[in-house]
Amino acid sequence: xxxxxxxxxxxxxxxxxxxxxxxxxxxxxxxxxxxxxxxxxxxxxxxxxxxxxxxxxxxxxxxxxxxxxxxxxxxxxxxxxxxxxxxxxxxxxxxxxxxxxxxxxxxxxxxxxxxxxxxxxxxxxxxxxxxxxxxxxxxxxxxxxxxxxxxxxxxxxxxxxxxxxxxxxxxxxxxxxxxxxxxxxxxxxxxxxxxxxxxxxxxxxxxxxxxxxxxxxxxxxxxxxxxxxxxxxxxxxxxxxxxxxxxxxxxxxxxxxxxxxxxxxxxxxxxxxxxxxxxxxxxxxxxxxxxxxxxxxxxxxxxxxxxxxxxxxxxxxxxxxxxxxxxxxxxxxxxxxxxxxxxxxxxxxxxxxxxxxxxxxxxxxxxxxxxxxxx
Amino acid sequence: xxxxxxxxxxxxxxxxxxxxxxxxxxxxxxxxxxxxxxxxxxxxxxxxxxxxxxxxxxxxxxxxxxxxxxxxxxxxxxxxxxxxxxxxxxxxxxxxxxxxxxxxxxxxxxxxxxxxxxxxxxxxxxxxxxxxxxxxxxxxxxxxxxxxxxxxxxxxxxxxxxxxxxxxxxxxxxxxxxxxxxxxxxxxxxxxxxxxxxxxxxxxxxxxxxxxxxxxxxxxxxxxxxxxxxxxxxxxxxxxxxxxxxxxxxxxxxxxxxxxxxxxxxxxxxxxxxxxxxxxxxxxxxxxxxxxxxxxxxxxxxxxxxxxxxxxxxxxxxxxxxxxxxxxxxxxxxxxxxxxxxxxxxxxxxxxxxxxxxxxxxxxxxxxxxx
Numbered sequence: 001x002x003x004x005x006x007x008x009x010x011x012x013x014x015x016x017x018x019x020x021x022x023x024x025x026x027x028x029x030x031x032x033x034x035x036x037x038x039x040x041x042x043x044x045x046x047x048x049x050x051x052x053x054x055x056x057x058x059x060x061x062x063x064x065x066x067x068x069x070x071x072x073x074x075x076x077x078x079x080x081x082x083x084x085x086x087x088x089x090x091x092x093x094x095x096x097x098x099x100x101x102x103x104x105x106x107x108x109x110x111x112x113x114x115x116x117x118x119x120x121x122x123x124x125x126x127x128x129x130x131x132x133x134x135x136x137x138x139x140x141x142x143x144x145x146x147x148x149x150x151x152x153x154x155x156x157x158x159x160x161x162x163x164x165x166x167x168x169x170x171x172x173x174x175x176x177x178x179x180x181x182x183x184x185x186x187x188x189x190x191x192x193x194x195x196x197x198x199x200x201x202x203x204x205x206x207x208x209x210x211x212x213x214x215x216x217x218x219x220x221x222x223x224x225x226x227x228x229x230x231x232x233x234x235x236x237x238x239x240x241x242x243x244x245x246x247x248x249x250x251x252x253x254x255x256x257x258x259x260x261x262x263x264x265x266x267x268x269x270x271x272x273x274x275x276x277x278x279x280x281x282x283x284x285x286x287x288x289x290x291x292x293x294x295x296x297x298x299x300x301x302x303x304x305x306x307x308x309x310x311x312x313x314x315x316x317x318x319x320x321x322x323x324x325x326x327x328x329x330x331x332x333x334x335x336x337x338x339x340x341x342x343x344x345x346x347x348x349x350x351x352x353x354x355x356x357x358x359x360x361x362x363x364x365x366x367x368x369x370x371x372x373x374x375x
Numbered sequence: 376x377x378x379x380x381x382x383x384x385x386x387x388x389x390x391x392x393x394x395x396x397x398x399x400x401x402x403x404x405x406x407x408x409x410x411x412x413x414x415x416x417x418x419x420x421x422x423x424x425x426x427x428x429x430x431x432x433x434x435x436x437x438x439x440x441x442x443x444x445x446x447x448x449x450x451x452x453x454x455x456x457x458x459x460x461x462x463x464x465x466x467x468x469x470x471x472x473x474x475x476x477x478x479x480x481x482x483x484x485x486x487x488x489x490x491x492x493x494x495x496x497x498x499x500x501x502x503x504x505x506x507x508x509x510x511x512x513x514x515x516x517x518x519x520x521x522x523x524x525x526x527x528x529x530x531x532x533x534x535x536x537x538x539x540x541x542x543x544x545x546x547x548x549x550x551x552x553x554x555x556x557x558x559x560x561x562x563x564x565x566x567x568x569x570x571x572x573x574x575x576x577x578x579x580x581x582x583x584x585x586x587x588x589x590x591x592x593x594x595x596x597x598x599x600x601x602x603x604x605x606x607x608x609x610x611x612x613x614x615x616x617x618x619x620x621x622x623x624x625x626x627x628x629x630x631x632x633x634x635x636x637x638x639x640x641x642x643x644x645x646x647x648x649x650x651x652x653x654x655x656x657x658x659x660x661x662x663x664x665x666x667x668x669x670x671x672x673x674x675x676x677x678x679x680x681x682x683x684x685x686x687x688x689x690x691x692x693x694x695x696x697x698x699x700x701x702x703x704x705x706x707x708x709x710x711x712x713x714x715x716x717x718x719x720x721x722x723x724x725x726x727x728x729x730x731x732x733x734x735x736x737x738x739x740x741x742x743x744x745x746x
Binding site for chain 1: 383385388389419420421422423424425426471480481483484485493599702704705709710711714715716726734735736
């Protein structure tokens with residue numbers, strides 16, 4: 001039987017029921033969001049490849065616990081290790097994009113730039129790549145030759161050598177034309193001390209260019225939507241941008257992220273979770289091309305969740321932000337770079353958007369998969 | 376974007392917010408229902424509640440196409456998808472709606488050929504590219520999407536695409552609204568009427584709401600400025616003691632509707648005697664099926680459909696959410712057992728679902744902007 005004290009408490013609860021219930025539930029959600037995701041699925045679905053919540057569950061719930069190591073636990077774009085006093089960054093990436101060629105690039109360029117960018121985000125100057133090809137029986141030699149040339153060209157542009165490789169062929173139907181895997185090694189730059197743990201409230205968030213171009217370019221190239229528009233992928237090496245930021249901000253550059261699958265939303269959410277801070281993004285400040293915004297509007301997706309292949313997010317100490325922005329704008333492809341928000345203390349682990357309309361909301365990671373096989 | 380940005384202008388929003396504040400009667404509580412999921416989505420996406428006075432409460436209505444699909448229909452869809460030779464096509468949101476034993480996305484991972492499409496015409500194109508396969512389109516939605524399904528079927532028949540069929544789950548908006556009005560557990564002051572549905576059916580079918588139930592209706596667009604303006608129009612009707620159907624969304628909604636769309640719908644569809652709604656139960660004359668003339672394209676006739684009625688999960692209160700009786704966060708499983716990643720109820724799946732909108736965009740702080 002309820003004691004009198006308890007029943008009077010109930011009475012009070014009943015009076016203020018909805019706000020307190022709402023607050024409690026929002027609290028539960030906030031806690032759940034800030035937690036490391038779990039992997040509880042019975043089968044792999046396409047959502048596990050989309051760079052959103054299911055991907056995070058797979059990586060942080062299955063892979064990281066299995067291979068636990070200090071370099072991996074950081075969950076950076078590349079793993080950093082020290083060999084005889086030299087900081088080395090190591091990364092690997094597989095590419096399964098369809099179609100192989102699209103406006104602005106092809107699988108070959110993605111395979112080089114994607115890996116180079118993962119190194120650059122660790123503050124490492126890319127040195128060398130490995131290249132592994134999985135080819136489908138029947139692939140036309142011309143298609144392969146074009147991609148090999150694209151790989152060579154992109155490697156030249158990025159200043160990296162391809163120093164080793166492997167090829168495999170599988171039966172027709174067991175792969176879709178060709179898959180490319182690259183691994184890269186880079187030397188961590190002496191100016192760099194990058195880590196999500198370095199983020200401080202008040203740090204400014206810089207975005208290197210307009211968001212959502214790669215994902216939109218692929219979507220339009222597939223011809224699934226009859227939109228009379230063309231968008232070029234933004235695939236490019238981000239090392240020059242990282243180099244410029246390191247020069248301008250030095251130790252004031254806290255952290256870099258490559259906003260690939262899952263878009264800027266995933267990059268910021270990962271950072272917020274890893275560093276236990278909050279991020280505030282001003283929607284109006286985020287550069288979006290009109291065509292990308294239009295396509296996203298029609299399809300009901302958020303450009304912030306659409307993939308990029310040449311956009312980075314940088315957190316910079318406030319006193320270095322102006323210099324960093326100026327330097328970033330001088331890097332190739334980064335003329336539209338902007339300060340889009342700042343690091344806050346509360347609510348820890350979450351990304352908040354201030355909408356252009358004046359309201360605020362949480363910007364979450366993608367759930368499900370609007371567009372498979374984009375890189 | 377022209378024709379879009381104008382309706383998202385912050386200054387205009389603040390002006391409307393001030394006018395709304397001036398239009399409310401102090402001490403009176405206003406409970407207004409936004410009928411469409413699209414409204415719900417916008418309200419959360421732009422933080423519109425932050426611009427409304429404390430005593431103006433927006434309640435979510437039943438107009439989310441994904442949310443109203445009962446579990447049994449999802450099970451039927453999965454059964455069709457697993458049949459040999461079938462390519463099962465659906466909108467992206469439907470991939471994640473749980474049936475009694477998993478989702479279409481899981482059926483796909485288990486071997487069914489399930490493909491996401493953006494329009495029924497995409498499904499028809501797949502059928503033409505693969506004449507050896509049976510292509511089925513999972514048609515859902517209110518009068519908004521029904522015309523595009525109807526036109527696709529008309530084209531399929533004209534072009535003799537025999538391997539194309541539609542699993543029809545189209546529904547009408549008026550019957551659930553009527554059911555809602557008759558429901559004793561709800562007291563509403565007015566309605567933000569369905570904008571997109573009204574582009575097809577017009578505003579006239581909503582006249583029963585003021586005429587028979589004495590509640591004002593304003594057909595509303597989906598941009599934040601549209602919604603604020605519609606709220607203001609409702610409040611003014613209430614203040615002036617008027618009770619009628621007004622049209623805020625005049626840039627796309629003709630009062631009489633779209634006669635050509637209605638004509639093609641009448642040719643392709645006919646009313647089902649009953650259709651089950653998630654959480655609302657069976658509602659008479661609320662669902663559409665293919666007419667006899669299109670029987671050869673009816674997936675329910677061409678494929679084995681178990682048609683088992685599955686009770687909604689006990690813990691799930693989607694029905695109450697769809698009727699606006701409770702707020703999403705008042706549901707027992709909201710945010711704990713039921714999340715967008717692991718939805719129990721449909722309202723948590725679609726971005727137009729009240730629960731998903733609240734979960735994704737829910738305000739982290741409750742302080743209201745002082746207007």
